[in-house]
Amino acid sequence: MIFLAGFLLPGGCVPQKAAEQGEKLTIAAAANMQFAIEEIVKSFTQESGIPCELVISSSGKLTAQISEGAPYDVFLSADMRYPETLFNSGHAIASPRVYARGQLVLWLADSTVTSLDSPDISHIAIANPGTAPYGVAAEAYLRRTGLYARLAKKLVYGESISQVNHFMHSGAADAGFTALSALLASDLSQQGSWSWLDTAAYPPIRQGVVILNNKDLRQASRAVAPAQHEARQQAAQQFYEFLFSAKCKAILEEYGFLIDNQVH
Amino acid sequence: MIKLEFQKKLSFPSGEMNMDIALHMKEGEWVGIYGPSGAGKTTLLRFMAGLLRPHNGFLRINGETWCDTRKRIFIPPGKRDAAMVFQEFALFPNMTVDQNLAFALKRGEDRRIVRELIEIMQLEALKDAKPDRLSGGQKQRVALARALVRRPRLLMLDEPFSALDDDMRHNLQEYLLQIHRARPFTAMLASHSLSTLNHMTRQIAVLSEGKIISEGPSL
Amino acid sequence: MIDWEPLLLTLKLALTTTFLLMLTGIPLAWWLSGSRARVKPVIETLVSMPLVLPPTVLGFYLLILLSPSGSLGGWLDQHLGLRLIFSFPGLVFASVIYSLPFMVQPVQSGLAGLPPSLREAALTLGKSRWTLLYRVLLPNIKPSLLTGIILSFAHTIGEFGVVLMIGGSIPGETKVASIAIYDEVEALRYDMAGRYSLILFAFTFFIVLAVHLINGNYFKKKAHDQA
Numbered sequence: 289m290i291f292l293a294g295f296l297l298p299g300g301c302v303p304q305k306a307a308e309q310g311e312k313l314t315i316a317a318a319a320n321m322q323f324a325i326e327e328i329v330k331s332f333t334q335e336s337g338i339p340c341e342l343v344i345s346s347s348g349k350l351t352a353q354i355s356e357g358a359p360y361d362v363f364l365s366a367d368m369r370y371p372e373t374l375f376n377s378g379h380a381i382a383s384p385r386v387y388a389r390g391q392l393v394l395w396l397a398d399s400t401v402t403s404l405d406s407p408d409i410s411h412i413a414i415a416n417p418g419t420a421p422y423g424v425a426a427e428a429y430l431r432r433t434g435l436y437a438r439l440a441k442k443l444v445y446g447e448s449i450s451q452v453n454h455f456m457h458s459g460a461a462d463a464g465f466t467a468l469s470a471l472l473a474s475d476l477s478q479q480g481s482w483s484w485l486d487t488a489a490y491p492p493i494r495q496g497v498v499i500l501n502n503k504d505l506r507q508a509s510r511a512v513a514p515a516q517h518e519a520r521q522q523a524a525q526q527f528y529e530f531l532f533s534a535k536c537k538a539i540l541e542e543y544g545f546l547i548d549n550q551v552h
Numbered sequence: 553m554i555k556l557e558f559q560k561k562l563s564f565p566s567g568e569m570n571m572d573i574a575l576h577m578k579e580g581e582w583v584g585i586y587g588p589s590g591a592g593k594t595t596l597l598r599f600m601a602g603l604l605r606p607h608n609g610f611l612r613i614n615g616e617t618w619c620d621t622r623k624r625i626f627i628p629p630g631k632r633d634a635a636m637v638f639q640e641f642a643l644f645p646n647m648t649v650d651q652n653l654a655f656a657l658k659r660g661e662d663r664r665i666v667r668e669l670i671e672i673m674q675l676e677a678l679k680d681a682k683p684d685r686l687s688g689g690q691k692q693r694v695a696l697a698r699a700l701v702r703r704p705r706l707l708m709l710d711e712p713f714s715a716l717d718d719d720m721r722h723n724l725q726e727y728l729l730q731i732h733r734a735r736p737f738t739a740m741l742a743s744h745s746l747s748t749l750n751h752m753t754r755q756i757a758v759l760s761e762g763k764i765i766s767e768g769p770s771l
Numbered sequence: 772m773i774d775w776e777p778l779l780l781t782l783k784l785a786l787t788t789t790f791l792l793m794l795t796g797i798p799l800a801w802w803l804s805g806s807r808a809r810v811k812p813v814i815e816t817l818v819s820m821p822l823v824l825p826p827t828v829l830g831f832y833l834l835i836l837l838s839p840s841g842s843l844g845g846w847l848d849q850h851l852g853l854r855l856i857f858s859f860p861g862l863v864f865a866s867v868i869y870s871l872p873f874m875v876q877p878v879q880s881g882l883a884g885l886p887p888s889l890r891e892a893a894l895t896l897g898k899s900r901w902t903l904l905y906r907v908l909l910p911n912i913k914p915s916l917l918t919g920i921i922l923s924f925a926h927t928i929g930e931f932g933v934v935l936m937i938g939g940s941i942p943g944e945t946k947v948a949s950i951a952i953y954d955e956v957e958a959l960r961y962d963m964a965g966r967y968s969l970i971l972f973a974f975t976f977f978i979v980l981a982v983h984l985i986n987g988n989y990f991k992k993k994a995h996d997q998a
Contacts (some may be wrong), residue, residue: 348957355959373959410839411857416940419957444857444939445946447953455939459840460856603891630897642888646910655906656896702896 313340313523314359318347318366318495319449320390320422320466323473324543325364331539332530338523346448348419354379360500361524364531366390366449366467367421368496375498384496387531388545391468392425392485392493395456399481404439404463413455413464416445421493422452426465429490456480467493468544495545497531499524554579554706554738558599558609562762564590571595571606571762577755579614580736584753584770586746591759593742594639597708600740601636602629613706613738634706635699639714641691643683649694650679656701669697672727688715693724700731707739713748725752773966776943777951781971784859784947785927788866789874792923795867796874800919801904803875804882805890822872830936833865837937857939862947865937866927873922881915882908914986921982925975 317325322344329340343350343360351370354360355377363380364387365371371384394404401408415423423445430436444461446452449470455461457476468484471477499521530536537547554577562569571592577583585593598604600611602618605626611619618627635656644652653666670679673693683691692715699707713721729752732739743749749756750771758766803815821829837844837855847853855861885908893903909916931949938945940954948971955964 346957348959351959352956370959410854411939413939416954416957418954444941447935447940447957451935454834458834458838460834460838460937462839598891601891601895603895629891629894630899632895634895636892636895638888638892640886640888642886642892644889644892644907644911646907655893655898658897698892698896 313338313361313520313527314343315340315362315364315527316343316345316350316354316358316360317364318350318421319344320366320470321364321495322450322470324469324540324545327539327543328531328536331535332527335535336523336526336530338526340527344450346420346450349448354500357502359502361502361520362497362499362527364495364497365421366493366495367424368494369421371496371498374500379500380498381501382498384498385532386494386548387497388495388540388547390422390425390493390495391487391544391546392422392429392465392490393468393471393482394463394465394485395471395476395480395482396463397456397459397480398462401463404435404442409462410442411444411455411461411463412439412442413444413446413452413461413466415449415452415465416447420446420448421495422449422465422467425490425493429465429485432489472544497528499528553577554611554613556600556609556611558596558606558611560595560599560604560606560609562595566590569762571599573599573759573762573764575757575764575767577738577740579738581755582732582739582741582753584749584756585740585742585759586744586749586756587759588744592762593759594710595762596759597636597710597740597742600706600708601634602627602632603636632706633702633704634708635702635704636708637695637699637710637712639710641683641695643686643691643694643698645683648680648682649675649686652683652694653698653701656698658702665701665703669700672731673697689717689720692716693720696724696728703735703737705737707737709739709741711743712741713743713745721748728752773963774951777946777948777967778970780859780943780946781928781948784862784866784930785924787863788870788927789920789924791863791867792870792874793920796871796919796923797878797904797909797916800875800878801882801908804879818872818875820872821869826869826930826932827936829869830865830933833868833933834937837861837864856937857941857945859944862934862938862945865933866930869930869933870923870926873926874919877915877919877922878912881912885911917985918982921978925978928971928975928978 315325315329325342325344329342333339347365347367347370350363351365351374354363354374363371363374365384368384368386371380374380375383398408404412414426417423417427427436430439444455446455449467452464452466453470453474453476456464456466457474471482540547557574558571560571562571569592573596585596587593595604599606599609606619606621608621609619610617610621617623617625618632619625644655647655650666650670653669654663657663657666670676673696675690675693675697678686678690683694686694692712696712713724716724741749741752753770756768756770757764799818803811834856835841839845839848839854844854844856847855855864889907889911890903893907929949930947931953934945934947934950935953938947938950940946940950948967952964952967952971955961955967
């Protein structure tokens, strides 16, 4: 399908003879999944032979695009609200299911700093609480621990976890609240220091996944290539199920996600 | 005594020209610069005004050095006691006639000279008009008046009568000679009209391709 | 209810930037219009860069430059206690660079189009170069000047990529209208995004319309017909 051509990002896939399976799957994933999803997709393709493309962006942007007909097959969000919206508007075939729980961590550029109140900390980066799930969690954490009032003026908002990490990495921000999954695989894990935060102090970051039904394309695709369309829907289902397999859970845990009833 | 020497190579679309001038003039006199277009008349006047830096050369007015390349002296145009009437008039389009003349005044200087010149040049009716409303001849008078506001020691006139009809030309020439008699200044008049130069000037230098090919008293 | 803060912030940024561009861009344009220095093409290219560079690239480099660990940012932090990153002054700094060609190019072009004899006449009448600029040159390039001012202003209103990179989206400080619209879209609040967008569109449309009307002389009195 021609539509796929516009939505390419470096993905960790082994390109297989696409003709065999019909089409490539397009997996849309939230920014904090960037590194984990590459490995998951690699593993999936090895196992199933189905090639995939990755689209990494913020949950909000992806939701907006999908609402307007972006032809992704599966959407892994950083929360439940965005995919829920897609289900309600008829863009997803079922209600979202939690595939992992994210962990919020605090990163400091200078490991000798003991408190965020320190004058050495001028800027604390968090994701935008209005739009990004990890930003919502970070702000909730600050409020519940009573830090918000004092630290609000130091806060700078990244439009996604990616930008938050960029601010920290470039030295623009002296500290930041980010996703453990995004931190572990990036250069940030080699600089500064980071610490877990009390999970009771912020609402659980339940990340949901939905299979998209591409309803705007369905009629056209069914008419043009019904067999290919069927194959893609089946492949999407296969990927969805892979997410809940033991192999995938192991990868997710490696990247700092919590699976269901697990505590650290 | 005004002494000058000036060498410069100039490039034009039509080719190159080597200016090589040496001239002596008496202060307070009218000197004519005669030659066809492209001979270098304007270039010479611009050198006198300080708008052109020579490769080699000097300009001394009665012992005062305005330019000397060997001693690295160059007095900028604003600091020379000289004024120029440009061939293309160069009136400021955003100012009225009155404002154009007033612009030439030094800070705090009396406007009297402006009023006098407007009167002499018969520009009263036009003094609040902007240059785009003036005819060629009117613009010429304004340009001349503006140059005279500063009562310069050295006045350069580049084809100042070209846009004028016979009557106006005659009148303007008489005004200039009259002003000059009252308060003498040195004037260099560039023109391709020999009759004008014979009427106005004492000494004529003939220019051709950047060099003075002959010089002498006028007729 | 509409939050006017981002719109007012955008207006403040555009006004401040345009004012600073007049102070810096006009002299630069003046120098460029008359210069024959060998370095001139390099300077002209640098001035044009914000026209062709993706704004995010500009923002990316500014982030590196201005962050406390960067060369300029570090110096400013150490010696002046000034942080340009995540601040309104930082946005102004970035906007001046971003909109520079919109001020410099029309003004340079206008000045270059003036007959050289105007400048020469003013100089021979003993005026300083600044008097020349202020009383002779600029008044005679009013259309170009107006174009430069209005386009710089309008361009800064639409600034997004650079602000996104170095602003930090701080309400009241760096969350300008373009960022607010972006946030509203991401939060799926399309009607609010639509309202902001419409206001910005209308505002910018009328500003650029004004440029065309003024340059097309639709407002000038037909003085030539009265004699």
